[in-house]
Amino acid sequence: MSEPLLSVENLKTQFFTEDGTVRAVDGISFDVYEGEIVGLVGESGAGKSVATSSLLRLVDSPGEIVGGEITFKGETIFGLEEGTGGEPQPRDDMLSEEEMRKQIRGREIAIIFQDPMESLNPVFTVGGQLREFIEINRDLSEEEAKEEAIDMLREVGIPAPESRYDEYPHQFSGGMRQRVLIAMALACQPDLIIADEPTTALDVTVEGQILEMVRDLQEKYDTSFIWVTHDMSVVAEICDRVNVMYLGEIIEHAEVDDLFYETKHPYTQALLDSMPRPDKTVHELNPIKGVMPEAIDPPSGCRFHSRCPHAREVCREVHPEPRNLADEGDETHSAACVMYDAFEVGYEESRPIETDATGGFSAGLTETEESE
Amino acid sequence: MSAPNSRRDDDETLLEVRDLCKYFDNDGGLFGGLTLDREFPFVERDPSNVRAVESVSFDIKKGETLGLVGESGCGKSTLARTVLRLLEPTSGSVYFKGEDLATISGEPLRQKRQDMQMIFQDPQSSLDPRMKVGPIVEEPMEAHGMLDEEGREARAKELLEKVGLDPQHYNRYPHAFSGGQRQRVNLARALSVNPDFIVCDEPVSALDVSIQAQVLNTMQELQDEFDLTYLFIAHDLSVIRHISDRVAVMYLGQMVELADKEELFENPQHPYTQALLDAIPVPDPRSDGRANLLTGDVPSPIDPPSGCRFKTRCPVLIQPDEFDMSDDEWSAVVEFQRAVKRREFETTDRREVRQRYFDSVPGGDAGTLVEDALSHISEGEWNEAETLLTTSFADASVCATEEPAYEVAPEHGDGRHYAACHRVRDAAVASGTAADLDAVGGGPVGEVGAND
Numbered sequence: 049m050s051e052p053l054l055s056v057e058n059l060k061t062q063f064f065t066e067d068g069t070v071r072a073v074d075g076i077s078f079d080v081y082e083g084e085i086v087g088l089v090g091e092s093g094a095g096k097s098v099a100t101s102s103l104l105r106l107v108d109s110p111g112e113i114v115g116g117e118i119t120f121k122g123e124t125i126f127g128l129e130e131g132t133g134g135e136p137q138p139r140d141d142m143l144s145e146e147e148m149r150k151q152i153r154g155r156e157i158a159i160i161f162q163d164p165m166e167s168l169n170p171v172f173t174v175g176g177q178l179r180e181f182i183e184i185n186r187d188l189s190e191e192e193a194k195e196e197a198i199d200m201l202r203e204v205g206i207p208a209p210e211s212r213y214d215e216y217p218h219q220f221s222g223g224m225r226q227r228v229l230i231a232m233a234l235a236c237q238p239d240l241i242i243a244d245e246p247t248t249a250l251d252v253t254v255e256g257q258i259l260e261m262v263r264d265l266q267e268k269y270d271t272s273f274i275w276v277t278h279d280m281s282v283v284a285e286i287c288d289r290v291n292v293m294y295l296g297e298i299i300e301h302a303e304v305d306d307l308f309y310e311t312k313h314p315y316t317q318a319l320l321d322s323m324p325r326p327d328k329t330v331h332e333l334n335p336i337k338g339v340m341p342e343a344i345d346p347p348s349g350c351r352f353h354s355r356c357p358h359a360r361e362v363c364r365e366v367h368p369e370p371r372n373l374a375d376e377g378d379e380t381h382s383a384a385c386v387m388y389d390a391f392e393v394g395y396e397e398s399r400p401i402e403t404d405a406t407g408g409f410s411a412g413l414t415e416t417e418e419s420e
Numbered sequence: 421m422s423a424p425n426s427r428r429d430d431d432e433t434l435l436e437v438r439d440l441c442k443y444f445d446n447d448g449g450l451f452g453g454l455t456l457d458r459e460f461p462f463v464e465r466d467p468s469n470v471r472a473v474e475s476v477s478f479d480i481k482k483g484e485t486l487g488l489v490g491e492s493g494c495g496k497s498t499l500a501r502t503v504l505r506l507l508e509p510t511s512g513s514v515y516f517k518g519e520d521l522a523t524i525s526g527e528p529l530r531q532k533r534q535d536m537q538m539i540f541q542d543p544q545s546s547l548d549p550r551m552k553v554g555p556i557v558e559e560p561m562e563a564h565g566m567l568d569e570e571g572r573e574a575r576a577k578e579l580l581e582k583v584g585l586d587p588q589h590y591n592r593y594p595h596a597f598s599g600g601q602r603q604r605v606n607l608a609r610a611l612s613v614n615p616d617f618i619v620c621d622e623p624v625s626a627l628d629v630s631i632q633a634q635v636l637n638t639m640q641e642l643q644d645e646f647d648l649t650y651l652f653i654a655h656d657l658s659v660i661r662h663i664s665d666r667v668a669v670m671y672l673g674q675m676v677e678l679a680d681k682e683e684l685f686e687n688p689q690h691p692y693t694q695a696l697l698d699a700i701p702v703p704d705p706r707s708d709g710r711a712n713l714l715t716g717d718v719p720s721p722i723d724p725p726s727g728c729r730f731k732t733r734c735p736v737l738i739q740p741d742e743f744d745m746s747d748d749e750w751s752a753v754v755e756f757q758r759a760v761k762r763r764e765f766e767t768t769d770r771r772e773v774r775q776r777y778f779d780s781v782p783g784g785d786a787g788t789l790v791e792d793a794l795s796h797i798s799e800g801e802w803n804e805a806e807t808l809l810t811t812s813f814a815d816a817s818v819c820a821t822e823e824p825a826y827e828v829a830p831e832h833g834d835g836r837h838y839a840a841c842h843r844v845r846d847a848a849v850a851s852g853t854a855a856d857l858d859a860v861g862g863g864p865v866g867e868v869g870a871n872d
Contacts, residue, residue, distance in 0.1 A: 091628040092599075207762040221717050222492070251491040251655060253699040256710040278628060281701030285710075304705045322633040324662040326700040327707075329682065333662065335633030339598045 052079035053272050054103070054157075054240055059116035059126075061095075061102045070344045072098040072111070074296035080240065085266065085273040087287035087304070089280065089319075093340050094293040096276045100242050102126075103274075104153055105145075121239065125152065154185050158233035162245040164225035168217040174228050175201070175213030178235065185236045200231040205261055223254035230262065237269060244276045259286055280323060284308060292316050295351045296343050298370060302381040312373055312383035315352045350386065353401075358387055360398035366391075433861065434617060434649050435480040435503070440512035442495075442502045443469040446722055471721050472498040474673045475512075479861040482616070485643065485650040487664030487681070489657060489696070493718060495673040496653045500619045503651065504536055505529060516617070534564045537610035541622035543602035547594040553580070553605050554590035560613045579608040582645070584638050600631035604638065611646065619651045624659060636663055657700050661685055666835065669693045672729040673721055678860055680835035687831045689839035692730045716762065728842065731819040732758075738842055740816035742785070749782040753790065757809040760793070763802065770798045789813070818842050826851045836861065 061073040073095045080086050088096050101107050103118060105126060115136070118125040124141045125148070131137035143152065153159075161167045169177060175197055182200075183193040194213075201209035204227040217225060226246055233241050243262075247255040263286065266273065275287055283290055283304065290307045292300040292315065300313040311317045318336040338355045341347055347354045353363035363386060371390050374381040386395045446468045472495045480486045490496050501507045503514055505521045514521040521532065537560075540546040547556060557576040561567060567575060577587035583604040594602055603623060610618050623639070624632040640663065642648060654660050660667055661681060668678045669692065677690040688694045695714045716733045719725055725732050739750045756777040759765060767773060773794060774781065781787050789812050796805035814820060819842055826848035830837045838860050850857060 091630060207764055211763075224717070252657070252701070253491060253695065253714050256699045256701070256713045257715075260710075260713060279701070280629070280703040284703050284705040284707070285701050308703070308705050319630060320703065322630045323703055324633070324636070324656075324658040325703070326658040326661060326697070327702055329661055329685075333633035333637055335637065336630035337634075339600065339631065 050081070053082050053121060054080040054274075055117075055119045056103070057117040057119075059099065059102060059118065060114045061098050061107055061111060062114050063111040065110055065344075068344050070342075071296055071346065072343055073102060074343075074346075075116070076291075076293070076296075076298045077116075078291050078298060078301065080272050080274060082239070082272055083266070083270045084288040085275055085286055087283045087290040088274060088276045088293060089278060089283055089290060090293035091278055091319075091340055093295075093343070095296040095343065096278075096293055097244055099293070100159070100244055100274065100276055103242065104157060104159065105148055120152070120157065123152075154181070154238070155236045156238050157240045157242065158236065158238040159242040159244065160226075160229050160233050160246045162248055164222060164229050164249075165217065167229055168225060170217055173214050173216055174220065175215075178228065178232055181232055182235050196235065197231075200235050201228070203234070203265070204228070204231040205257075206231075221254075223250055223258065226250060226254075226258060227261070230258070230265075234265060234269065234271070238271065240272045240274065242274045242276070245278070247282065248277070248279070255282075262286065280320060292319075295340060295346055297351060297384065299352065299385070300383040301370060302383075303379045306374075306379065306381050310381065312381065312388070313352075313385050314356050314358050314387070316383075318355075318357070350384070360395060360400050362386055362393050362395055362398035364401065366393045432481050433479050434482045434517065435651075436513075436515040436861075437479070437503060438477050438513045438515070440473060440476045440499070440502060440514060441471070441510045442473040442498055442507060443471050443510045446470050468722050471673055471724060473502060474724075476670075476673075476675050477857075477860045478668055478675065478678060480617075480649055480651060481861075482649055483643075483647055484665040485652050485663055487660040487667040488651060488653045488670060489655065489660050489667060490670035491696075491718060492655060493721075494670045495721070496655075496670055497621055499670070500538070500621055500651060500653055504533075504538060504619055506538075531564075534560075534613045535615050536617045536619070537613065537615040538619045538621065539603070539606050539610050539623045542626055543599050543606055544594075544626075546606060547602055549594055552591050552593055553585075553597075556594070556605060557608045557612050560609060564613050566613060575612065576608070579611055580605075582611070582642065583608045584634075598631070599627050600635055603627065603635050607635075607639065607642065611642065614646075615648070617649045617651070619653070621653045622655070623652075625654060625656060632659070639663070657696060669696065672718060672724055674729055674840065675838075675860075676730065676840045677838065679830065679837040679839075680833045682832040683830045683835060683837055687837075689828055689837065689844050690730075690841045691734050691736050691843070695735070716758065725820070726815075727818075727820040727822055728824050728840065730841075731814065731817065734819065736843060737814070738817050738819050740813065740818070742816070743782075743813075744784065745782045745786055748779070749786070752778050753782065753786065753809075753813055756790070756793075757806075757813055760797070760802065760806050760809055768798050768800055770794050773797060786813075825857060827857050 057077050058075045059073055060075055063070040063072055076099060088099065090096050098107065102113050107113060113126055115128060117127045123143060124139060125143060127139040127142050128136040129139045168174065178197040178200065179193045182188060182196050183190060188196065198209045198213055201212065206212055206224060206227055220228065247258055250258065277283060287304050290302060290304050291298045292313065294315050300316050307316065311320065321334045322336055324330060324333060336355055341354060349364040349367050353359040356363065366386055368384040368386050368391055370382040370384040372380050372382045373388055373390055386393050476499060488496050498507065502509050509522050512522065516532065516536065554573065554576050557579055558572045561572045561575065577590055580589060581587050585601060585604055594605065597605065624635050627635060643650060652663055664681050666679065667681050667684045669676050669690065671692050677684065677688065677693045684693065685697065688697055699710050699713060701710060714733050719732055731737060737754050739745060759777065765773065781790055789808065793805045793809050796808065824840045824842045826839055826844050827850040828837050828839055828844050828848050838857060845851065
């Protein structure tokens with residue numbers, strides 16, 4: 049494979065709150081190649097959205113990217129070096145705020161958010177918003193931009209785009225609004241689109257239409273996607289490669305087929321087991337015990353050990369980094385679990401421990417009264 | 421619309437809904453429903469109704485879970501609230517334990533509420549953030565004068581334990597709990613007055629899958645323990661398949677299909693149910709993905725289509741009797757009519773349009789009509805083309821002229837199967853209006869039939 053389009057190395061984003069430092073994204077690494085759809089899955093609170101905002105440097109105070117490197121098409125979106133006083137400081141080749149705003153956001157990397165109503169301004173017409181975006185980002189005249197906007201609306205399957213151009217967002221259904229946002233994301237023909245749960249708020253029938261359309265458009269424009277979702281069915285349907293996140297870390301990474309059929313990490317397995325199936329009747333679901341701990345004070349060792357059915361003493365002590373577990377010559381399939389021989393930390397000899405997976409429901413209660 | 425004269429005095433049936441309608445005014449606000457006119461009296465008032473729920477009939481038996489599924493905006497929540505009399509029905513009846521809730525009000529209704537509870541979708545906003553969990557659970561008991569203070573506290577603690585929380589959490593505020601745990605508090609609150617019937621309005625859709633499974637399992641355990649009856653609303657068919665005994669499918673305010681779970685999932689009769697089932701994503705990258713996706717949007721409930729409400733999107737519309745086209749020709753005509761209606765194409769070039777929609781233009785009257793429509797289009801007269809095609813094809817179909825209501829013989833199990841689609845008319849064992857059909861009750865075939 050050639051050079052990756054986007055490369056993320058050991059990215060760390062933290063939030064400095066009164067209660068302490070929340071390590072929302074704690075050292076994740078992944079690549080996105082040209083023309084592929086990479087999934088980022090996890091439950092709420094796993095750090096998916098913080099990770100994607102970090103890619104565009106959209107993290108606001110009290111949050112801050114504190115480490116790692118983000119490279120996009122040879123340009124450094126984020127990078128640190130050691131300054132004179134030993135303090136880390138931004139590298140010289142890191143893009144400035146202005147360069148980010150003018151070159152990267154919208155033009156090279158576009159983002160689609162979950163809630164289409166909140167991403168569109170209710171007091172401007174849909175067409176006007178799309179036109180303005182094209183006008184600014186592509187240096188077209190108003191007339192040309194309008195033509196382009198109408199073309200884009202047609203492209204994403206909005207019927208009678210000329211007349212709908214002058215309508216307001218509330219006159220569009222949820223699915224239609226999401227189509228408008230996709231049109232907006234595609235309008236500048238970016239190389240990468242970050243889709244942050246774009247179909248979660250939609251009905252299955254509409255979700256199906258949108259996913260089908262995205263796949264067609266992706267083939268046509270050869271755009272890469274980072275698809276953020278909590279829904280394994282969507283992953284199965286649309287992604288080429290998948291990263292599974294748990295509590296700020298990527299705990300498994302694989303080709304989509306391997307992830308479902310050669311699942312390595314117990315968390316991924318548990319996620320798959322806890323889903324009700326539409327194609328058969330399951331009598332008892334097998335949920336993951338407990339709830340995800342707070343990122344402010346993550347469990348020691350493997351972060352999943354407090355809920356893991358296979359947890360042993362060594363899991364509490366050793367913090368595993370993802371390692372490639374695939375056979376030589378096969379596609380990379382990495383997982384961060386000491387259960388596998390590749391980690392050589394003596395899992396076999398270690399004693400099993402009592403966890404939520406064996407305890408009651410109460411074990412998962414959030415202990416901090418000020419947590420929200 | 422009147423209630424059926426003789427209702428079955430079946431002590432098994434807990435809730436009986438007959439011909440229930442709920443309309444909302446669409447003329448809200450000072451100028452709502454007003455239109456300006458050039459002639460006297462210059463202003464016209466045109467009150468229109470949003471027909472959110474229309475002629476819905478079904479039964480729920482004691483101890484069963486009826487799943488209610490449909491896309492957003494189809495009237496699921498309105499139906500649920502109308503059934504509980506949180507909204508006043510426009511017409512129709514809701515018999516709860518034999519008493520018509522639609523006719524009572526005031527204190528008798530308040531007393532009844534003890535037996536019917538509701539769980540809402542958003543566990544965050546349905547709990548008062550300034551109340552501790554204990555008092556939250558105790559409040560319904562207090563409202564209904566159950567037990568004394570000590571007794572209520574003891575019961576609240578017991579219930580917290582039953583729903584899988586620690587009784588020690590009695591003194592905590594809702595914000596100290598996660599989403600799944602808050603939904604458990606909601607469950608405890610609903611259970612506190614010992615109800616027979618709980619309406620669950622999307623109780624797990626705001627939760628993560630792993631937490632969803634925990635809450636669903638708890639709900640099933642509680643149902644067994646307290647002999648509860650659920651009306652379970654969800655848009656997620658996987659959840660519905662997991663928890664329901666029988667499933668009702670709604671589209672645009674009406675019930676289109678009602679059958680036992682296995683029967684509905686394995687032998688769906690209504691094209692809308694079929695389309696919904698086809699649209700569910702399967703968590704398996706090797707599956708074929710979703711097939712036959714519906715096109716178009718749900719029509720407005722202010723002016724719903726006549727006959728079968730699904731006819732504007734139905735992939736298998738029935739051909740009017742006066743034509744004699746092959747299935748392929750007919751579906752090409754339907755596709756063309758819908759494309760014109762939605763203005764899906766730009767070109768007015770006759771040959772191009774014809775090529776795009778027809779392999780071969782059908783012969784006979786149908787062919788002439790299509791050619792006429794094509795002429796209109798090449799002249800740019802879109803409205804004329806649309807009217808011509810709609811009146812001669814879509815509106816002539818039996819789907820547009822008659823409201824369907826049929827009962828078919830089930831293939832799986834012995835429950836009754838109601839399907840509102842004219843395609844099953846030949847196979848149907850009974851037809852009429854939904855309110856008259858026993859099928860909505862769901863009892864075993866052949867056992868009941870005391871309807872007149």
